[in-house]
Structures are given as structure tokens and as C-alpha cells.
Amino acid sequence: MTSFDSNNDDRFANIFIDEFGNSHTDLSKNGTFSHFIYTAVVIDSKDYDKAKKIREDICHVFRLGPNIKSSNIKEKQFDKRVNILKYLVENLDFTINSLIVDKSAITSEGLKNKKVFYKYFESLFVAKYNQKFTRYHIWSDSIGTDFRSELNNYIQTNAIQRDLFYPDRFFELTDDISGEKLVQVADFISGCVGKIFCASHAHEKARELFQVIQPRTSVEYFPFDSTPIIYSLDHNQTIDSEIRKINLQSISEHLNSKNTSREKHLLLNYLRLQNEINPSRLTPTHELSNYIEQFVSGFSVEKLRTLIRDLRFEGIFIISHSGKPGYKLANSYNDIREHFNHFLKYVVPMLNKVKIINDSLSSYSFNKINPIEKDETLKRLRELLMALP
The missing domain is CATH 1.10.10.10 (Winged helix-like DNA-binding domain superfamily/Winged helix DNA-binding domain)
Structure with missing residues (x-):
């Protein structure tokens, strides 16, 4: 596919998307996924044929049959999963983008509806590629024939910014068996990512998976992670x-x-x-x-x-x-200092309460009752109170 590009960018991204988990937000049921995860595998369109060949090679080398299916690689075959992942990384240049949705943080009644859930999060996930690439083709695994057309139209309308200046932007929902088979790679990678980031289904050896893909993986969280980063002028x-x-x-x-x-x-x-x-x-x-x-x-x-x-x-x-x-x-040192300050917010008020009670006892008894001064078992507490401003 060739076309006019206003930004003179000759890159054309092929993006394959699959999900891990489901839209169920009632986490009280046993076995419910704590997180929902979208994962995209992104390759240069020039490597499309190479990627197809590697998918076929993986099926043959690892005896998977004609298709790669993450769910068919069982827990006891974890080493096999790691080896397939290493084979992919060693033989194909690609990047991984993931959106990790913490379902316990979903409070909107609307998002508890399956259709709204998928429309919202897939459009949120896909839309960022408008800023990353001027030209792309996205294949996303379909979630069922009854909802396929509706979801596709929603994404096309609300997430894909295609116009006269950016005509080479395409999105389609596809079946990874009868349609675009490279979505199977996204299915496998998504399964690996799920075993790292979905707390309810994470594997005890998840770190082995992460170490294989870490240099080429970017992760976003929902809700947006607003953890403050503490900076210091005397950073060492x-x-x-x-x-x-x-x-x-x-x-x-x-x-x-x-x-x-x-x-x-x-x-x-x-x-x-x-x-x-x-x-x-x-x-x-x-x-x-x-x-x-x-x-x-x-x-x-x-x-x-x-x-x-x-x-x-x-x-x-x-x-x-x-x-x-x-x-x-x-x-870092700032982590430690912030943590200590966190405890000070509890310790100092408690010490002040002790001082107030002791002062009252001393005042009303003409200092006949003054535990902090007279009780040697409270010596350490006395030293702490003396340090208060």
C-alpha cells in the first residue's frame, strides 16, 4: 500500500491486537480475572511476510499444530511458553504495547455493560496509534459475531483518524483462524502478558517471561497511575x-x-x-x-x-x-525519606497526645503524678518527647 504522506514518513505499521481476561466486573466469583488486558504486537509492514513464516515455523518447531493458541499451552508447559517467546524475540523485530485495566477500580455502571466495556477500552487503546504512526493497518481479534459489526463501526468512527491527509489508516476485526493468522502471535503474547500483569492469574515464574520481553514492552494502566515521583535538589x-x-x-x-x-x-x-x-x-x-x-x-x-x-x-x-x-x-533516598515522613504523621501526633495527658496529670496533682518525669520505665518515651519542637 502506497500513498501520499504529509509528514514524509515512509513507515507503515502492522498492528495485531488481542485481549486477556474478560469484561466481568463482579470480582467476588472464584476464578474471575482481576484485570482485563489489551496487548498489541507491532511490526514494520516490510516484515509482514517474514512474520507469517515465523508463525508457521513456531507451529512446526514446537508441535502446536496448524495454529498458535495461548490457552492450549498449559501451566505445566511453562518452559515451552518461555521458549516460544524467546524464539519470537530472537527471530522477529516487534514491539509490545499493553493496556492493563484494574477491574476493581471500575465504578461506572456503564462500563459494567459488556458492549460499552469493549467499545470504551478498545477505542482508548487503539486511538493512541494516531499519534504514533501516520500509516497503519490494525487487525484486532473479534469477540463474537453478534457484536462484531457494531464494535467495528464504533472503533472506525471514534478511534481511527482517517482523512484526506492520513488515508492509509485501516482497522478491522478478524478471526485469527479463518482471517488474519498473525493475530495468533498477539494472542500468544497477550497470554504471556496476562501471566505477568493479571494478579489473579499471574504465574509464579512471571519474571522469566518479563525478562524476555522487557526491552521492547511499554505498559499503560487504567485507571491512570498518578503515583507522585518525589524529586529532590540534592539528588545523589x-x-x-x-x-x-x-x-x-x-x-x-x-x-x-x-x-x-x-x-x-x-x-x-x-x-x-x-x-x-x-x-x-x-x-x-x-x-x-x-x-x-x-x-x-x-x-x-x-x-x-x-x-x-x-x-x-x-x-x-x-x-x-x-x-x-x-x-x-x-x-532511592527520596523513597526512604518520603516513607519516614509518612510515619511521622502518625508518630508526632501520638507523642503530642502523650505530652498533653502527662501535662494535665502533672498540673492537677501539683506534679505528684508525672509519669514521664518520675517513671524510669518510660525513660525512652521521655527522650522522644524532649526531641519534639
């Missing part, structure tokens, strides 16, 4: 690097220790992976709990908080920010 990269090194070394020692419980092992592994994906993101409490609950029956948010408390006492830098739910690994 050497100190930041040392903090990361100390924390990761401590985590590695815990993971390699036979004394580390199953729950702690799962939590540390997941936090380490999330840190590699996005070091500034606070992983929501419910996401951590959902992940561990896959492997430990009856695990709860209360048990998670106890687990984090214990790991902090063991020297792991797991931090949280004031007013923001969730946890992350400390990566």
Missing part, C-alpha cells in the same frame, strides 16, 4: 544506587533462605517484578492480595499487612506513601 545517584543494591540483596537472601515462608516468598517475588516493570508505581493492596491468594488459600488483606510489617522488621525496604494505597520497594 550514588546513594540511590546503594539503597537499591542493599534492598535487592536483602530480598535475594530472603528468597534463597529455607526459613522464608511461602507467603513471604510470593510477596517478595511479586514486588521485585513490579519494581522491574515500573519502579515508581505503588502496587495496590488488593492486587498483592489477589496474587498471593492464587497460591495460598484464605489469604487476606489483613494477612498481607502483617506480612509486610514482619518483612520491614526483617530489614526489607517496603514503603508506602501518605494518602496513596499500595506498596513498592524503595529505590
Whole structure:
């Protein structure tokens, strides 16, 4: 396909899209996906024929039959999944874009309707390619014949900016068996991404998958992740690097220790992976709990908080920010300082309350009752109160 391009950009992107999970927002049911994920595999149109050949080679080399289907690669075949992923990365240049939808954060009644859900999120996902490429062809896996035409028309109208200046922009819903078979590659990659980012269905060895695709993967979250990044004028990269090194070394020692419980092992592994994906993101409490609950029956948010408390006492830098739910690994001095300030907001008011009560007792008893001054068992508390401004 050739055409006039007002931006003199001769790139033509071929984009293949598939999803992981479903639109069900009632998360109380067992087995429900905690997240819905759109994943796109993007290649240069010049590599289209090469990609088709590689898809056929994968089917043959890994004995998959005529088609690649992520759901046919079972949990016990995880190593096979990793090897297929490595084969793709080693033999084809492509990038991966994913949109991770946290379904627990969906409060709109409209988005609880299946058709509205797919219209909204697919158009949101697709629209960004208008800013990335002047020319593209998008093939997206269809979700059923009853809704196919309606969804296609909606995306064409609301997400594809095609006009006189950008005529080479195409979108179509297709079946990955009878239609565009390269959508099977997106199906497989989407399955891998789901095992990394969908907490309720994430694999315990997800980090192995992420390490294969990390350099070519970009991720967006819904709702938009607004975790504040704390900047400092006295930023010291050497100190930041040392903090990361100390924390990761401590985590590695815990993971390699036979004394580390199953729950702690799962939590540390997941936090380490999330840190590699996005070091500034606070992983929501419910996401951590959902992940561990896959492997430990009856695990709860209360048990998670106890687990984090214990790991902090063991020297792991797991931090949280004031007013923001969730946890992350400390990566910098500013992370540590922000975390300490978070605790100060609780500690200082509590100390002030102690001082007020002690002052009242002392005043009304003519100092006959003054626990802070006279009780030696409260010596450490007295020292803390003396440090208050």
C-alpha cells in the first residue's frame, strides 16, 4: 500500500491486537480475572511476510499444530511458553504495547455493560496509534459475531483518524483462524502478558517471561497511575544506587533462605517484578492480595499487612506513601525519606497526645503524678518527647 504522506514518513505499521481476561466486573466469583488486558504486537509492514513464516515455523518447531493458541499451552508447559517467546524475540523485530485495566477500580455502571466495556477500552487503546504512526493497518481479534459489526463501526468512527491527509489508516476485526493468522502471535503474547500483569492469574515464574520481553514492552494502566515521583535538589545517584543494591540483596537472601515462608516468598517475588516493570508505581493492596491468594488459600488483606510489617522488621525496604494505597520497594533516598515522613504523621501526633495527658496529670496533682518525669520505665518515651519542637 502506497500513498501520499504529509509528514514524509515512509513507515507503515502492522498492528495485531488481542485481549486477556474478560469484561466481568463482579470480582467476588472464584476464578474471575482481576484485570482485563489489551496487548498489541507491532511490526514494520516490510516484515509482514517474514512474520507469517515465523508463525508457521513456531507451529512446526514446537508441535502446536496448524495454529498458535495461548490457552492450549498449559501451566505445566511453562518452559515451552518461555521458549516460544524467546524464539519470537530472537527471530522477529516487534514491539509490545499493553493496556492493563484494574477491574476493581471500575465504578461506572456503564462500563459494567459488556458492549460499552469493549467499545470504551478498545477505542482508548487503539486511538493512541494516531499519534504514533501516520500509516497503519490494525487487525484486532473479534469477540463474537453478534457484536462484531457494531464494535467495528464504533472503533472506525471514534478511534481511527482517517482523512484526506492520513488515508492509509485501516482497522478491522478478524478471526485469527479463518482471517488474519498473525493475530495468533498477539494472542500468544497477550497470554504471556496476562501471566505477568493479571494478579489473579499471574504465574509464579512471571519474571522469566518479563525478562524476555522487557526491552521492547511499554505498559499503560487504567485507571491512570498518578503515583507522585518525589524529586529532590540534592539528588545523589550514588546513594540511590546503594539503597537499591542493599534492598535487592536483602530480598535475594530472603528468597534463597529455607526459613522464608511461602507467603513471604510470593510477596517478595511479586514486588521485585513490579519494581522491574515500573519502579515508581505503588502496587495496590488488593492486587498483592489477589496474587498471593492464587497460591495460598484464605489469604487476606489483613494477612498481607502483617506480612509486610514482619518483612520491614526483617530489614526489607517496603514503603508506602501518605494518602496513596499500595506498596513498592524503595529505590532511592527520596523513597526512604518520603516513607519516614509518612510515619511521622502518625508518630508526632501520638507523642503530642502523650505530652498533653502527662501535662494535665502533672498540673492537677501539683506534679505528684508525672509519669514521664518520675517513671524510669518510660525513660525512652521521655527522650522522644524532649526531641519534639
